[in-house]
Amino acid sequence: MEKKSKLAILTNGIIKENPVLVLLLGTCPFLATSSSLINALGMGLSATAVLICSNIVISLLRKVIPDKVRIPCYIVVIAGFVTLVQFVLQAYAPEINKALGVFIPLIVVNCIILGRAEAFANKNTVIDSAIDGIGMGLGFTLALAFMGAIREFFGTGCLLGITIIPNFSIGFFNLPPGGFFVFGVLIAVMQAATKGRALKAKGFSCGLCPMYNSCNTAEANEEVAEEKAAKEAGKAGAAEAV
Amino acid sequence: MVNLIVIFMAIVLVNNFVLSQFLGICSFLGVSNKMSSSVGMGGAVVFVMVIAELVTWPVMQILNRFDLAYLQTVVFILVIAALVQFVEMFMKRYLPALQKALGIFLPLITTNCAILGATINAISYGYSYLQSVVYAFGAGVGYMVAMVLFAGIREEKLNNMDGIPAPFQGVGIILVAASIMALSFMGFTGMFQ
Numbered sequence: 001m002e003k004k005s006k007l008a009i010l011t012n013g014i015i016k017e018n019p020v021l022v023l024l025l026g027t028c029p030f031l032a033t034s035s036s037l038i039n040a041l042g043m044g045l046s047a048t049a050v051l052i053c054s055n056i057v058i059s060l061l062r063k064v065i066p067d068k069v070r071i072p073c074y075i076v077v078i079a080g081f082v083t084l085v086q087f088v089l090q091a092y093a094p095e096i097n098k099a100l101g102v103f104i105p106l107i108v109v110n111c112i113i114l115g116r117a118e119a120f121a122n123k124n125t126v127i128d129s130a131i132d133g134i135g136m137g138l139g140f141t142l143a144l145a146f147m148g149a150i151r152e153f154f155g156t157g158c159l160l161g162i163t164i165i166p167n168f169s170i171g172f173f174n175l176p177p178g179g180f181f182v183f184g185v186l187i188a189v190m191q192a193a194t195k196g197r198a199l200k201a202k203g204f205s206c207g208l209c210p211m212y213n214s215c216n217t218a219e220a221n222e223e224v225a226e227e228k229a230a231k232e233a234g235k236a237g238a239a240e241a242v
Numbered sequence: 243m244v245n246l247i248v249i250f251m252a253i254v255l256v257n258n259f260v261l262s263q264f265l266g267i268c269s270f271l272g273v274s275n276k277m278s279s280s281v282g283m284g285g286a287v288v289f290v291m292v293i294a295e296l297v298t299w300p301v302m303q304i305l306n307r308f309d310l311a312y313l314q315t316v317v318f319i320l321v322i323a324a325l326v327q328f329v330e331m332f333m334k335r336y337l338p339a340l341q342k343a344l345g346i347f348l349p350l351i352t353t354n355c356a357i358l359g360a361t362i363n364a365i366s367y368g369y370s371y372l373q374s375v376v377y378a379f380g381a382g383v384g385y386m387v388a389m390v391l392f393a394g395i396r397e398e399k400l401n402n403m404d405g406i407p408a409p410f411q412g413v414g415i416i417l418v419a420a421s422i423m424a425l426s427f428m429g430f431t432g433m434f435q
C-alpha cells in the first residue's frame with residue numbers, strides 16, 4: 001500500500017470517500033437523526049468521537065488481536081466507547097440524548113465505524129488511523145448537518161431553532177418519508193453536478209458492508225454443498241438405474 | 243390479550259421499523275432487489291429477533307439486579323453476536339432445511355441495527371417478558387412486510403431504468419420510491435393508541 005500524506009488521509013474521508021454520500025454507508029442514522037440540524041450535529045459528533053477513539057485503540061491492538069476473532073474484538077472496543085459517549089451525553093446534553101434515543105447505542109453497529117476498523121485501522125499506524133477517524137467522522141458529520149439543515153429549514157422554517165421565515169413549514173420534510181426523499185434528491189443532484197462520477201457505490205449492495213466477506217464465504221459454501229448434493233443424487237440415480 | 247394485539251399491530255403498521263423508525267435500512271435497500279432473497283432475509287430477521295428478545299430480556303433483569311444497567315449496550319451486542327453463531331450451528335445440525343433457507347442471511351444479522359434496536363426499545367418501553375417477545379415478533383414481521391412489498395415494487399417497476407432521468411437512475415429513484423412507500427404507511431398513523 002502506498003504511503004499517503006496526512007492531509008490526503010484527512011480529506012479522503014471528507015470528500016473523495018465521504019462515507020454517506022459516496023460510499024452509501026451508515027444510512028440508518030443518517031436518515032433517522034437528520035430531522036433537525038441540532039440532532040444531526042449531536043449524532044455526527046458522537047459518532048466521530050467513537051470513530052476516532054476506536055480507530056486509535058484498534059490500531060494500537062492490531063498486532064495483538066488474533067485474525068479469527070477480530071470482528072468481535074472490534075465490536076467490544078466500539079461498544080465500550082459508545083457507552084462512554086452515552087454517559088457524557090446523559091450528563092451534559094440530556095435533551096439531545098433523549099432526541100437521539102436508541103440511535104446512540106446503535107452507533108455500535110454503525111457500518112462506518114466497523115468498516116474503518118476493518119479497512120484502515122488494523123493496517124495502519126496509530127497517528128494515521130486517528131487522522132482517518134477525524135476525516136471520516138467529519139465527512140459523516142458534514143453530510144448529516146447539511147441534510148439536517150435542509151430538512152429543518154423546509155420542515156419548520158427554522159435553523160437551530162431560530163426562525164428564518166415565519167409561518168413557513170412543509171411538514172413532509174420533518175417526517176420519515178421526507179428523509180428518504182431528500183436523500184434521494186441529494187444524491188441525484190450530486191450525480192447531475194459531477195456527471196455521474198461522484199457515486200462510488202453503483203447501488204445499494206452488500207459489497208460495501210464490513211460483514212460482506214463472512215456472508216460471501218457462507219454463500220460460497222452453500223453453493224459447494226449444493227453441487228455436492230446434486231452430484232450424489234446423480235450418482236444414486238445412476239446406481240438405481242444400473 | 244387486547245394489549246398484545248395492539249402492540250403487535252402498532253409495530254407492524256404504524257411504527258414500522260424500516261419505514262418510520264429507519265432501522266435496518268442497509269439491508270432493506272440492499273437485499274430488496276429480489277423477491278426470493280427478501281423473503282429469506284425477512285424470515286431470518288423475524289427468527290433471530292424473537293430469539294434475541296427471549297434471551298436479552300432475562301439478561302437485562304440480571305443486569306438490573308446487580309445495578310449494571312449501563313452495560314446494556316456492550317452486553318446486548320455480545321449476546322446477539324454469540325446467539326447468531328449458536329443458532330447457525332444448531333440449525334446446521336438439527337434443522338438443515340431451515341438452515342438452507344435462512345443460512346446465508348444469518349451472519350448479516352449480527353450487525354443489523356434492527357435487532358439491537360428492538361431489544362433496546364423493548365427494555366426502554368418497560369414491557370413485560372411476553373409483551374417484549376410480541377413486540378420483537380411484530381418488529382420482525384413489519385420489517386418483512388416492508389421488504390417484501392418493496393421488492394415487489396422494485397421487481398415490477400425499477401428493473402428497467404430507461405425512462406428515468408439520468409441523475410436519478412440507480413440509488414436516487416430507489417430512495418424516492420421508498421419515500422412514497424413510507425408516505426403510504428403514514429396512512430396508518432393514529433390507528434392504534
